[in-house]
Amino acid sequence: MITAERMAAVDENAAALGVPRKQLMESSGNAVAAAVREAAAPGDAVALVCGRGNNGGDAFVAARFLDDYDPPIHLLGRPETISTDIARENWAALERAEYDTRVVRDSRDFDLGDPDVVVDAMLGTGVTGALREPERSAAAEINGTDATVIAVDVPSGVDADTGEAAGVAVDADRVVTFHDDKPGLDSLDATVTVADIGIPETAELFAGPGDRRLLSRPSDAHKGAFGEVLIVGGGPYTGAPALSAQAAMRAGADLVRVACPRAVAREVQSFEEGLILRPFDGDHLTTDHLDHVHALAADHDTVVFGPGLGDDAATLTAVRDFLADYDGRAVIDADALQVVPEVETEATLLCTPHQGELRAMGGPSADDWRDRLDAVSDFAAELGHTLLVKGAYDVISDGTDARANRTGNPGMTVGGTGDVLAGIAGALLATQDPLDAGTLAAYANGLAGDRIVDRQGYGLLASDLLPEVPRALWGGYDE
Ligand SMILES: NC(=O)C1=CN([C@@H]2O[C@H](COP(=O)(O)OP(=O)(O)OC[C@H]3O[C@@H](n4cnc5c(N)ncnc54)[C@H](O)[C@@H]3O)[C@@H](O)[C@H]2O)[C@@H](O)CC1
Numbered sequence: 001m002i003t004a005e006r007m008a009a010v011d012e013n014a015a016a017l018g019v020p021r022k023q024l025m026e027s028s029g030n031a032v033a034a035a036v037r038e039a040a041a042p043g044d045a046v047a048l049v050c051g052r053g054n055n056g057g058d059a060f061v062a063a064r065f066l067d068d069y070d071p072p073i074h075l076l077g078r079p080e081t082i083s084t085d086i087a088r089e090n091w092a093a094l095e096r097a098e099y100d101t102r103v104v105r106d107s108r109d110f111d112l113g114d115p116d117v118v119v120d121a122m123l124g125t126g127v128t129g130a131l132r133e134p135e136r137s138a139a140a141e142i143n144g145t146d147a148t149v150i151a152v153d154v155p156s157g158v159d160a161d162t163g164e165a166a167g168v169a170v171d172a173d174r175v176v177t178f179h180d181d182k183p184g185l186d187s188l189d190a191t192v193t194v195a196d197i198g199i200p201e202t203a204e205l206f207a208g209p210g211d212r213r214l215l216s217r218p219s220d221a222h223k224g225a226f227g228e229v230l231i232v233g234g235g236p237y238t239g240a241p242a243l244s245a246q247a248a249m250r251a252g253a254d255l256v257r258v259a260c261p262r263a264v265a266r267e268v269q270s271f272e273e274g275l276i277l278r279p280f281d282g283d284h285l286t287t288d289h290l291d292h293v294h295a296l297a298a299d300h301d302t303v304v305f306g307p308g309l310g311d312d313a314a315t316l317t318a319v320r321d322f323l324a325d326y327d328g329r330a331v332i333d334a335d336a337l338q339v340v341p342e343v344e345t346e347a348t349l350l351c352t353p354h355q356g357e358l359r360a361m362g363g364p365s366a367d368d369w370r371d372r373l374d375a376v377s378d379f380a381a382e383l384g385h386t387l388l389v390k391g392a393y394d395v396i397s398d399g400t401d402a403r404a405n406r407t408g409n410p411g412m413t414v415g416g417t418g419d420v421l422a423g424i425a426g427a428l429l430a431t432q433d434p435l436d437a438g439t440l441a442a443y444a445n446g447l448a449g450d451r452i453v454d455r456q457g458y459g460l461l462a463s464d465l466l467p468e469v470p471r472a473l474w475g476g477y478d479e
């Protein structure tokens with residue numbers, strides 16, 4: 001099952017891999033034509049009813065595979081208003097090649113005739129709200145015929161994610177959907193077939209630029225919409241919590257605060273004047289500080305636990321006790337990771353071990369990234385938490401789905417890059433589910449490192465990543 005939003009991301013990832021959408025449209029159109037040939041007897045009348053988006057474009061392609069039927073291709077609207085280049089190019093090809101194209105300027109112009117098979121290619125996943133004219137009248141006319149109705153991707157007017165229609169929708173006999181089943185098709189009274197349109201498996205498996213679609217900021221963004229992040233770290237180390245906090249800020253968090261021991265607070269502050277500190281007494285975290293940390297955590301959307309905390313036994317006990325009483329969202333990194341397998345918690349955790357830390361947690365080791373996908377997925381299911389296992393290919397799994405990320409480079413083995421990753425993950429976990437947050441954090445962190453190495457060669461510092469994080473997350477690079 002794939003949602004419309006995820007499908008759009010996978011599509012963009014496929015294009016980045018070199019399989020552009022126009023190529024996918026050729027496969028989609030071919031699959032639609034195959035369904036028509038299966039439904040139509042020789043000599044049957046076939047009609048294609050097309051909208052102005054890519055759903056219509058699929059049917060423009062199908063027409064070229066249906067020469068035997070010489071179908072009329074009804075375009076609902078003026079050709080100049082076709083909304084995508086690839087659909088427009090396919091329409092222009094039909095006109096130049098003298099297919100039976102018919103432009104419907106007004107719903108009164110629409111004459112469906114009496115076909116045996118109708119292809120409904122008015123609207124697919126791009127539908128918003130109830131069908132407008134002329135699609136609305138056309139849908140009613142299609143529903144009024146005895147023809148076999150084959151819907152392209154999804155019956156026009158139906159929401160592919162929910163199966164619901166905001167008004168009149170096409171009542172299809174068959175649906176040819178692409179790449180994967182859609183959640184909204186299950187409830188329909190139609191035969192659904194899934195056509196493989198040649199999207200590489202890795203367009204879905206590997207993080208890519210399409211994954212960033214999740215971050216498109218709503219236009220009415222107000223302070224507080226992107227989350228407040230608490231970093232709990234520092235003690236034996238001071239740079240780590242400062243890096244995580246700055247990374248969370250660069251990744252779009254609205255507010256980031258750092259809870260660290262008072263003994264190192266000035267030093268942590270000195271890395272960046274914009275950090276907001278909420279220190280606790282002493283020089284390392286212990287159970288004495290848990291009331292303070294719990295009170296703070298309750299006011300934040302996510303907590304990043306671990307950067308620079310150290311592995312003092314009292315500190316690890318404090319982490320364990322904290323998690324046992326916490327039911328929010330947290331990124332767990334560095335020394336804090338080792339307590340995760342022992343603790344019963346209601347919290348939603350995104351754990352970010354490298355492969356050594358994963359083994360220390362009792363997790364699997366596998367050299368090949370494909371083997372690691374399965375092994376990490378099993379271990380995530382066993383833990384009941386999401387894992388982002390860092391490596392040349394990062395592997396991310398919530399125990400159900402697994403993804404990989406291959407941005408990043410050997411220059412990033414330098415100290416502190418993991419703290420940056422944890423901070424980005426903390427910011428993203430405030431608004432995304434753990435699998436998406438982990439995938440996108442790994443992708444952006446690695447992409448930032450790749451851009452720096454492209455520009456200046458090796459010799460990268462973790463702090464170099466910080467100013468690159470916004471562009472890695474929101475685009476602006478020529479991919
Ligand atoms: N990987 C993919 O996602 C692929 C998608 N393809 C096709 O592309 C389709 C999605 O294409 P688009 O995103 O262009 O969207 P659609 O073609 O589904 O719809 C977009 C058009 O519909 C209009 N519209 C929206 N709501 C309307 C309403 N309520 N009443 C009347 N008109 C309305 C818009 O103004 C726009 O012109 C898929 O359903 C599928 O058929 C295929 O071409 C190949 C690959």
Ligand SMILES: [K+]
Pocket residue numbers: 055120121122123124151152153154155156
């Ligand atoms: K359709």
